[in-house]
Amino acid sequence: ETGVTQTPRHLVMGMTNKKSLKCEQHLGHNAMxxxxxxxxxxxxxxxxxxxxxxxxxxxxxSRFSPxxxxxxxxxxHLHTLQPEDSALYLCASSxxxxxxxxxxxxxxxxPGTRLTVL
Amino acid sequence: xxxxxxxxxxxxxxxxAFLTINCTYTATGYPSLFWYVQYPGEGLQxxxxxxxxxxxxxxxxxxxxxxxxxxxxxxxxxSVQVSDSAVYFCALSDAGxxxxxxxxxxxxxxx
Numbered sequence: 001e002t003g004v005t006q007t008p009r010h011l012v013m014g015m016t017n018k019k020s021l022k023c024e025q026h027l028g029h030n031a032m033x034x035x036x037x038x039x040x041x042x043x044x045x046x047x048x049x050x051x052x053x054x055x056x057x058x059x060x061x062s063r064f065s066p067x068x069x070x071x072x073x074x075x076x077h078l079h080t081l082q083p084e085d086s087a088l089y090l091c092a093s094s095x096x097x098x099x100x101x102x103x104x105x106x107x108x109x110x111p112g113t114r115l116t117v118l
Numbered sequence: 119x120x121x122x123x124x125x126x127x128x129x130x131x132x133x134x135a136f137l138t139i140n141c142t143y144t145a146t147g148y149p150s151l152f153w154y155v156q157y158p159g160e161g162l163q164x165x166x167x168x169x170x171x172x173x174x175x176x177x178x179x180x181x182x183x184x185x186x187x188x189x190x191x192x193x194x195x196x197s198v199q200v201s202d203s204a205v206y207f208c209a210l211s212d213a214g215x216x217x218x219x220x221x222x223x224x225x226x227x228x229x
Contacts, residue, residue, distance in 0.1 A: 006161075031215065042122075043162075043207065043219040090161055096215055105215055106152070109162040 003027040004110035006091050012116045015081060021113045023074040023091030031096060032074040033107060034066060037088040049074060050096075081117045088112045120145045124208045124220035131198055131227050139193040139223050141182075141208035149210040151175075151184050151191040152217070156205045165193075165206070198227045 003026045013019050025032060034046040048055040049068040056066075063085075065077040074091055090112045096105035124141040131137060143151065150169045154162040166175030171186035180195045191208060208220040 004161075033217075042221045043209075043217075045216060048216070092162075094215060106164055106167060107211075107215075107217060108164065109154075111159075111161040 004091060004093055004108055006089075006110040006113050008113060009111065010114045010116075012118065013078070013081065014118050015083075017081075018077070018079040020078065021076040021089055021091075021115075023076075023110055025072055025074075025091075025093040025108075025110075027093055027095075027108060029093040029095050029108075030071055031094045031105075032068060032071070033092040033094075034074065034076050035090040035092065035109075037090055037112070039087075043090070047076075078115075081115075083117050086115055086117045088114050120149070120210060120212060120216075120218040122208050122210055122218055122220035124206075124223050126221070127205075127224035129223060129225050131225070133200055133227055133229055134197045135227075137193070137195040137198045137202075137225070139206055139208075139225070141191045141193065141220060143189050143191065143208075143210050145189075145210055145212065145218075147212060148186075149212050151182070152209045152211065153180070153182055153191070153193050154207040154209060154219075156207065156222070158204070162207065198225070200227045200229055203227045 007022045031050040036044045046060045047066045067075040091110040092107040094105045094107045121144045152167045153165040155165045166177040168175040168184035174183045182193045205222045207222045
């Protein structure tokens, strides 16, 4: 059982398409995350949302655009992607607010969206 | 910056064999340490964690001890099963709750 759901589970898109990935958490958490898992690279943190604050990895291209309308929902908007963006995109959530606690808190992951860019 | 290094796989074992997957880390301060597991076609699941030196995390027969002196968090299990076949990720989390992952180690257990 997972308290974090992601849709769609699989997505195939062309380089000129615009699509969105959705994540929803049912755990009452205050922070949500997007990660990218590529075949030959370690898991990479893309974005963090904590309530209304956003932190991003500066190496993430602008063709990825996150949106967090409330603490339970997180989107990743995709446009003009490249084939090298094909990967598994994972969403996670945690109880703590980012940057406001000296203790860390466990992140719980969704099943991921397998994205293929043609 | 923070980094996590874990042994490259795949690790192939027979059922009931002893498992060790090595993990070492580099971090400033006192991070929390985690092992996550990813079964085929699924996302990551938390396996166990330890938040301070000498803590031992355990779950489903797996154990790992936070060793500050050797900056290590090796994963062990006394008797693996076919159902343990998966990819295992070691990770650390700093005070800002940013996770840094190792590259993952694929475990294959044969009957």
